Amino acid sequence: MNPTIHCETYANGLVLLAEPMPWLESAAFTLLTPAGCAHEPDDRSGLSEFTCEMTLRGAGSRDSRQFILDLDHLGVERSDSVTDAHIGYSGATLSGNLLRALAIYADVVRAPHLPDDQLEASRLALLQDLRAVEDEPSEKTMLELRRRHYPDPWGRPPQGEVAAVEAITLEDIRRHVAGHFHPNGTILGVAGNFSWPALKDAVGEWFGDWQPAPTPAIVEKPAARQIVHLPYESSQTHIGVAYPSVPYRHPDYFQAWGAVGVLSGGMSARLFTEVRERRGLCYTVYAVHHTVRDYGGVFCYSATSAERAQETLDVILAELTRLAQGVEEEELARLKARIKSALIMQQESSSARSGSIARDFYHLGRARALDELARLVDGLTCQSINQYLREHPPSDFTVVTLGPEKLEVRIGVS
């Protein structure tokens, strides 16, 4: 696998990571600015999303039309996302267009116009997104679950709340940009076919004179873990269950992650087998490991018609409880096979790698190459995972159900 990931920390704190994938025709980037929704004032939820939307409406020498026209001209497939920590901008294009695309995004984070005459259009767009979430019961369930699992502000839904989005002013947005769009804390991940010296110089030229600023502190409030039912008019009941785990930076992370891989992953994993294959209770059931900087969580989801929902929840909780008894050799072998091929297949996607190395740096202060990941996964044993599970049995559950009827949460009953 590919051994080298270049890393350059500029004098102002901006970090550039770049993984060469010379067999590709494309190059991709992920630009993370430390302006995520954990930094929003309590009464301004949705501010990061609003800010993100406004930064894409003209920057540097381009108005909003020219901005999109130029990116389309360069064939940049792009996306943006707001997480607890970051406002992130990603793009992928033919390798020859990478530097020109990056120059445009340097303007987005350094010189956004934040045009007054587009504030209301942006607000409408955000309100439409919020309304759309109301129609997505699965998304609504998982947003509520995350909000209740993590200490605030780490579980905030980036979409915000209607009243807050209605109250946000241009001044709030300008303050958010001034307070959080800084080179220190900004991470640029690049992967694909590129020339490292040219990339390093170009990034230095466009971002080098960006002035650093102090990083504002975040004040946490303890998590309100609880069991809640949200009444909702639907034919299915949606079930979300979460329990605490370790974050990505924790030395035991791969043990925790391996255990979740046994629970959910391939179609032979436990939840899929027990809930769907054996009992035909649902179409969708999964568990994923999720992490913010200092906290982790395992998040499970399923949905099924109301009369089968209680059994579904019972079986899920029974499987989570059973996990504490440990995993078996064959399960681990299958997990390793899946991860090995998934890691190799990542080498076919510049987008996947640019995102991974940027997020790695945020969590670890360095990027993990694919071969290091492969070694870590190879190093997992049933013994090590089971020891972790004995010390950290799934417990302290947060349960969110959404649907016509409330369910009973019976822990330890199968």
Place this chain on the structure above:
Amino acid sequence: MEFLRTTLENGLEIVAECNGEAHSTAVGFFVNTGARDESPDLAGVSHFLEHMAFKGTARRSADDVNREFDEMGAQYNACTSEEHTVFFASVLPEQQDRVLGLLADILRPALREEDFRTEKQVILEEIRMYEDQPPFGADEKCRAAHWGSHPLGQSVLGSLESVGKLSVEAMRAYLDARYVPGNIALVAAGRVDFDLLARSARRYCGAWEPGPAQRTVEPPVHRRGFHVLRKESATQAYAVQMAAGPTATDDDRYAAKLLAAIVGDETGSRLFWELTDRGLAESASMGHYEFEGAGLMITYLCCDPSIAADNLQRILDLYRRVESEGVAQAELEQAKNKVSSRIVLSGERPRGRLFVVGGDWLHRRQYRSVRADLDALAAITLDDVTNVVAKYPLSSATTLIVSPLEKIAPPR
């Protein structure tokens, strides 16, 4: 990059785009069967059968199937559409033979009565899931309204009623009739050992009995209409609009794809500037969809119900402007850059190429490289686009809206 093909004695066609540089191998069985091949009493059988394939064979239990895929580290799945059912997997090259053996085996499923009953519950849950989530069935309902009793108007999932009534015997008869080797293509992309592929296919599929599998392809009548379906619990309004477009074998399809990018791409298109950029819609897009003997230009809109009527009027006005004034050269160039870049990016993954190569083969018995598609796009002129606009007027459409409001005024 090399294209290779061969045909087994029983009629199974094997096609592969072999790329020695790739890291993985993607293989799939593309069965030329789907919702359009179902009689009304079998509605949903293609999709249900796709699920049953994973529930075991004469030699394997359902657990065996899932376990073996996972042991290989395969990324695998299956999907069913109006006219195709595809079983596919991406693996590391050393697993090519083993994964092919497993995929071939599940195309001859045991269809055990007990598994059938359990899986029926899963399908019914899948139908309920789509009833609960946007666009609340608007896409299938619009297709039914647009194409009426033509087979292409039939639902892929079927209904709670049709699936509920389906018997295992009826499914077996459908399997025997449709999954004959002459109606299936074995497709591979990425790092493929073609000699091994052909040998494995002979070994695993050589004994499949040939048989006839026909599809009646009558050109559908494209209707016009405006339908509002009330769903009180919905927050947003979801509109789907269908107009005629070029078929899968029509060379106009390249111009149609560029027209769709100009008019209806998710970003930077006419619809984007008219609706999404102004915050008038959560999303608005239009795309070209091709079928055997038919084609559609489909518009999707999600917005606040109180402005749905205004937005539909804006869309109609926009489409009429395109029809009367055409599009600009600069827009065409922008669309070409965008679509070409997308083709190259998605083509970097063998899985992405698998579906393109397989689709080309089922629809056209033709192989087209990434380069050939890029050249075809580059050659499209403004006249070609104007021609497509004239042949397939976007303003002549069936519209179906799912909305919490009972009444939404049709555009004029």
